[in-house]
Amino acid sequence: MTAEQMREMTARLGGQLAWAARLDPPRVPEAGEGLVCGMGGSGIGGDFAGALAELEGRRVSVHKSYGLPGWAPSARPLVVAVSYSGNTEETLSAVAAAREAGLAVVAVTSGGTLGEIAGSEGFPVVVVPGGLQPRAALGYLLGGLLRVLAAAGVIGDPGAALAEAAELATALSGPSGAAEGLARDLAERLDGRIVAVYGSVGLTAPVAQRWKTQINENGKWPAWWAVFPELDHNEIVGWSGRPDLDRRVGIVTLRDDAEPPPIAARFRLTEEVTSESVAWVGEVRAQGSSPLARMISLTAVGDLVSLELARLAGVDPVPVDVIESLKRRLSEES
Ligand code: F6R
Numbered sequence: 001m002t003a004e005q006m007r008e009m010t011a012r013l014g015g016q017l018a019w020a021a022r023l024d025p026p027r028v029p030e031a032g033e034g035l036v037c038g039m040g041g042s043g044i045g046g047d048f049a050g051a052l053a054e055l056e057g058r059r060v061s062v063h064k065s066y067g068l069p070g071w072a073p074s075a076r077p078l079v080v081a082v083s084y085s086g087n088t089e090e091t092l093s094a095v096a097a098a099r100e101a102g103l104a105v106v107a108v109t110s111g112g113t114l115g116e117i118a119g120s121e122g123f124p125v126v127v128v129p130g131g132l133q134p135r136a137a138l139g140y141l142l143g144g145l146l147r148v149l150a151a152a153g154v155i156g157d158p159g160a161a162l163a164e165a166a167e168l169a170t171a172l173s174g175p176s177g178a179a180e181g182l183a184r185d186l187a188e189r190l191d192g193r194i195v196a197v198y199g200s201v202g203l204t205a206p207v208a209q210r211w212k213t214q215i216n217e218n219g220k221w222p223a224w225w226a227v228f229p230e231l232d233h234n235e236i237v238g239w240s241g242r243p244d245l246d247r248r249v250g251i252v253t254l255r256d257d258a259e260p261p262p263i264a265a266r267f268r269l270t271e272e273v274t275s276e277s278v279a280w281v282g283e284v285r286a287q288g289s290s291p292l293a294r295m296i297s298l299t300a301v302g303d304l305v306s307l308e309l310a311r312l313a314g315v316d317p318v319p320v321d322v323i324e325s326l327k328r329r330l331s332e333e334s
Contacts, residue, residue, distance in 0.1 A: 018166035048295060053154065080149065221313060
């Protein structure tokens with residue numbers, strides 16, 4: 001695969017969300033809360049869903065490891081196992097633990113072992129189209145997950161928000177998307193720098209995480225993410241003692257007009273303080289009206305930035321050889 005193919009996959013975010021808006025979800029048991037088990041490009045959908053559920057006063061937790069969190073057997077959430085390949089060992093381990101604890105499980109996957117287990121054990125599955133990199137299937141995975149959570153009564157119907165997000169994503173990161181110029185400018189600012197992406201508790205925290213992981217995986221580029229207000233209690237002090245390192249850092253802040261005023265003040269003052277120390281600080285603002293669309297608008301820009309960084313680094317955004325070889329070595333050892 002090539003950079004063009006990854007750009008083409010990235011352009012499909014809107015189409016994938018539109019697919020989810022039309023999806024007829026499987027019948028799933030009613031539940032009071034959700035627990036999403038998934039890693040990497042699959043698990044991030046759980047973080048998005050958690051932030052959205054919280055706005056509705058509901059709880060969707062995310063588990064990114066083997067087994068289950070200790071509270072799950074007694075709280076009895078609906079377990080949604082999300083794995084694009086269906087072969088991720090942590091997610092399969094979570095499914096086995098959930099079955100063992102007698103919890104209801106639903107899978108969102110393109111197939112693999114998870115698809116086979118769902119078939120043989122008879123639990124519901126949303127089958128998403130295959131052939132993509134997991135991180136380029138966010139629209140399918142997140143959209144499918146939201147439809148499952150809504151079918152269980154954990155969150156409200158996401159249909160209208162999915163449709164709005166789909167349209168916005170296509171406008172921004174679809175073919176000749178409106179965010180291409182912005183992404184190129186941001187990448188040029190960040191070129192040669194280590195990237196820190198700042199969101200705030202709520203909607204933009206998971207998006208900051210998505211930017212970081214896309215920059216890592218597509219750009220083959222070091223990056224991290226942090227969240228307001230916590231970062232004001234530690235991270236900002238890290239910009240005071242090593243100007244030689246600090247001058248190699250570029251910060252992107254992810255802003256949303258619905259931020260509460262104290263958070264907006266923190267963004268503003270922190271941008272002021274950090275821009276004295278690091279090489280560059282810039283911000284990107286969410287667009288759209290529904291919370292999901294606002295998250296997706298920022299995600300679409302971040303996805304394009306990660307591809308632009310790959311171009312500047314002269315690397316192919318598609319392969320993630322280190323992840324694949326580590327998975328192989330771990331499975332050989334088990
Ligand atoms: C690769 C990617 C990875 C995978 C992760 C889990 O594109 O994004 O972060 O998502 O290794 O694999 P899956 O998604 O197949 O469960």
